[in-house]
Amino acid sequence: MKQSIETPPLPRAARLRTGDLIAAGLTGLRSRPLRAVLSALGIAIGIAAMVAVLGIGAAGQARLIDKIAGLGTNLLTVTPGQSLFGKPTPLPDDAVGMIGRIGPVESATATGSVKDATVRRTDKIDPRETKGIEVVAAHPGLLSTLKGGLAAGAWLNPATARYPAVVLGSTTARLLGIDQPGQQIFIAGQWFTVIGVLRPLDLAPEINTSALVGWDAARKHLGFDGHPTRIYVRSATDAVIAVRDVLARTANPQDPDAVNVGRPSDALTAQLDAESTFSSLLLGLGAVSLLVGGVGVANTMIISVLERRQEIGLRRALGARRRQILLQFLTEAVALSALGGVAGATLGVAATVVYASLQGWPVILPGAAITAGVASSIAIGAAAGLYPALRAGRLPPTEALNTT
Structure with missing residues (x-):
């Protein structure tokens, strides 16, 4: 009578802690700093343009409103x-x-x-x-x-x-x-x-x-x-x-x-409306720049996936799940966009302060625009990095390891 040999259960795959996930996501940025900076630059230009346009526009409108109030209607x-x-x-x-x-x-x-x-x-x-x-x-x-x-x-x-x-x-x-x-x-x-x-x-x-x-x-x-x-x-x-x-x-x-x-005073009010319309036009141009920056992030992430196929295959062979690979590259894309968003918001605030001070206008920082700008850059980065991250997570280990 043959005795059945019980096969021990396979160990459960280790979960990737948040700190490790962030460290893994930032590895790609640290290993290619120039590419990361150039990719984040597109996001930064879009956010800086949006914040500066809204900030300078708000300062100009406040100056014109004060002028109308001072001169009387x-x-x-x-x-x-x-x-x-x-x-x-x-x-x-x-x-x-x-x-x-x-x-x-x-x-x-x-x-x-x-x-x-x-x-x-x-x-x-x-x-x-x-x-x-x-x-x-x-x-x-x-x-x-x-x-x-x-x-x-x-x-x-x-x-x-x-x-x-x-x-x-x-x-x-x-x-x-x-x-x-x-x-x-x-x-x-x-x-x-x-x-x-x-x-x-x-x-x-x-x-x-x-x-x-x-x-x-x-x-x-x-x-x-x-x-x-x-x-x-x-x-x-x-x-x-x-x-x-x-x-x-x-x-x-x-x-x-x-x-x-x-x-x-109606002419000054019309000027105020005209400046608001012009600000909306410049805001639209800033949004286009932001979308172009998102395309740059997507392009960078696709190239990063292609260059790191062997790394992905090795991690998969060692037990990393598809979800963990996906989150790693998605974290890298979000970090790249967040870096550009923060840098762009800083540049936009600086441009607003300098311009308003030189013109003698009141300095008004659009807090909602700054927050929305950084949040939108992160959202665009996540959307831009989703496809490359999915592609990285679906790579079979054998195919990835055989890449020359």
Whole structure:
């Protein structure tokens, strides 16, 4: 009678601890550092672009919102329109006074375009070289209504407004090469003394390219007809809409349809929307860069699997499971992407801080974008490394060991 020989059970395959799994996954990165850096670079560029775009965009929007809040949204402008037959309809001479009698209006002032008046640095310059500078007559209250400021010198007052004195807009001063008062410029065949230079006016950009003279001086020396071509109205904040609704009928009761009423702060709001749209476009480009980086990670992992077939076969022959091989290469892909994500987020934050500081903007770090960027890089790395990891785990030990 034969005795049955019991075969001892095979030992259970050892489980790969988390620490060992991470160490095995990082081995491939340490053994090929240059390839790892170049592969992570694609991820880093995409994440850096996304974080920088969102950070700089948020800083720019905060700066613009602060500017709108500082300048106020209660400024309205009145300009002449056209009649029913398409002819220009000038505003009445007393339009400013009539608007000033509206209850909620806090201040009203005007400028008037002086036709055929050229501005030159000297009388030796060709009159046709205007450089886009416009000569305008201005009321003394213009600067306070616009909440503007002086870069140098003084503003027009009731005394200087009667004499050949001029205040230059910021762009005009730069074009003429003048940054201090006391110099003279040639306007419409006469010398005018520069008494001031304005700071840039965001709500009235037309002033930046103007040479401003007093209302009376424009009439006396430049043949100004006295009709206002742009009226600036500052109203109570809670009554802006009500004031806007009656401005046209008040400025020109005879023909209110030939009056244009605008709100300069709307232009800044439109600029804010435009910047948001541009940021979305750049964000899309950053996402494309991130996807390209994911393709680079997938390519690197496929090459890594092909180069390490013998290592995979040896580990399989020694008892490593397919799942353990898969997790090893998947960990390597995730680590590679995480390295690129962290590096990219750091670069993006640095770019945001440097740019915002140079521009004098508030530094705003988009925490959600940083977190989402790193998380998305890890997710893309996992997706990119899944196929190479599956391919590595399915390699038969004999086939892998026979690879030359």
